[in-house]
Amino acid sequence: MIKRRLRTTPVPGTSDSYTGINFNLGYHIRGYELDLTYRVAPNLLMGTATLRMDNYHALDSLTLDLANSLRVEKVSAIGTAGTRVEVARFRHSDRKLRITFRNQIPVDQEFSLVIRYRGNPRPVRSQWGMIGWEELSNGSLVASQPCGAPSWLPCDDTPDEKALFDVKIAVDNGYSAIATGELIGRSVSGSMTTWHYRTREGMATYLAAIHVGDYEEVSLGKAASGVPVLAYIPRGSSALKARILHDFSKQVAMVDAYEELFGPYPFSSYRVVITEDDLEIPLEAHGLSTFGANHATGKDTWERLIAHELSHQWFGNSLGLAQWNDIWLNEGFACYAEWLWLEKAGVKSAAASALSFYEELAKLPQDLLLADPGAKDMFDDRVYKRGALTVHALRVLLGDAAFFSAIQSYVAEGRHGLVEPRDLKRHLYMVSTDHAALDALWNSWLRELPLPEFPTA
Numbered sequence: 001m002i003k004r005r006l007r008t009t010p011v012p013g014t015s016d017s018y019t020g021i022n023f024n025l026g027y028h029i030r031g032y033e034l035d036l037t038y039r040v041a042p043n044l045l046m047g048t049a050t051l052r053m054d055n056y057h058a059l060d061s062l063t064l065d066l067a068n069s070l071r072v073e074k075v076s077a078i079g080t081a082g083t084r085v086e087v088a089r090f091r092h093s094d095r096k097l098r099i100t101f102r103n104q105i106p107v108d109q110e111f112s113l114v115i116r117y118r119g120n121p122r123p124v125r126s127q128w129g130m131i132g133w134e135e136l137s138n139g140s141l142v143a144s145q146p147c148g149a150p151s152w153l154p155c156d157d158t159p160d161e162k163a164l165f166d167v168k169i170a171v172d173n174g175y176s177a178i179a180t181g182e183l184i185g186r187s188v189s190g191s192m193t194t195w196h197y198r199t200r201e202g203m204a205t206y207l208a209a210i211h212v213g214d215y216e217e218v219s220l221g222k223a224a225s226g227v228p229v230l231a232y233i234p235r236g237s238s239a240l241k242a243r244i245l246h247d248f249s250k251q252v253a254m255v256d257a258y259e260e261l262f263g264p265y266p267f268s269s270y271r272v273v274i275t276e277d278d279l280e281i282p283l284e285a286h287g288l289s290t291f292g293a294n295h296a297t298g299k300d301t302w303e304r305l306i307a308h309e310l311s312h313q314w315f316g317n318s319l320g321l322a323q324w325n326d327i328w329l330n331e332g333f334a335c336y337a338e339w340l341w342l343e344k345a346g347v348k349s350a351a352a353s354a355l356s357f358y359e360e361l362a363k364l365p366q367d368l369l370l371a372d373p374g375a376k377d378m379f380d381d382r383v384y385k386r387g388a389l390t391v392h393a394l395r396v397l398l399g400d401a402a403f404f405s406a407i408q409s410y411v412a413e414g415r416h417g418l419v420e421p422r423d424l425k426r427h428l429y430m431v432s433t434d435h436a437a438l439d440a441l442w443n444s445w446l447r448e449l450p451l452p453e454f455p456t457a
């Protein structure tokens, strides 16, 4: 069962004010079943997507998001007993696949769309650069935040529509396909191997990923709770492998630390993929994170980012965003989790990290509203730092015992669902003895521009 938000459905004709994507209205997708084949050398993706859906409006037609680099060959529909659903025609342009039905589908039916497509996937252009399916020197990756999923599958690309995923992908023997979800099985047929993954929990489309490459699976150990932690390391360079094993050697201890602070790890395993290519930034996916070779220096240079990406499994992946303007709920917490890790590891107190970043932040223009930074500044470092400082200010105000108990109940309640700032605030209220002070803090950090005073006990 997938928990859904109870917010009102977006107004028809409107678009996501951050990604610019026009909302696809009238239905929910409950499950994506992807049956894919990927040839590395020609960067060719072929497949069939079966979308299990139901509709909350009567539908004559509907739209899905799909990049123009993929060509739709066939669309058909499967109704259920009593409901005939037939596709009259489809049109694919401008990153939208519009499907028109022969007869109107009455409200509240269950049906599936079967979409056969192929093409040379490439990242989609966005105001944050090129995102989505990307060819590497020997393989490919997917990094979709916030709106790159249509670069490889037809979908409803909005963070609040979590769905189950069942993905089969055939790749040339010798390559691994590492996808989000649990590995169900692997079978060889001729020169191709099919890898089968399934999610147990609903996943936002931007967190769905597939990595294809010549990877070696290496166990990094098990968390105290039993969660296995695995690394996927490019085969062939023992120097790179040594750097990775060194820099990721604390990954298991990080899982232990965060389980203690935030509550149980939300997925059945944690996997890190390190690509042979350098990457600009690491990125989180569902139960998985992606780093470039440049992020493993052998000198712990990016320890804070290794911690940061892990913490997104709680903040962002399990607790999903209902809308992008709440991005600080992901990035503020992930950045604060970096400081918490350094504190746990005995390197530096979170208060000391907070102070040094506060001093840096104070030098920058204070023209960004944390509660709604706008698309342009969505991934601005000030969102991360002011977000983390907000979390720190809450901790200072409430004291450790109350603060961490509120965070744990917030995390437990939102598990595999969607959260909004008011959900967090509700949990903070429950442990707070001074609601007026909490309101004042909340407003000054989130809803006003000037940088508040540095929080001290």
Ligand SMILES: [Zn+2]
Pocket (backbone or CB within 6 Å): 308, 312, 330, 331, 334
């Ligand atoms: Zn992040």
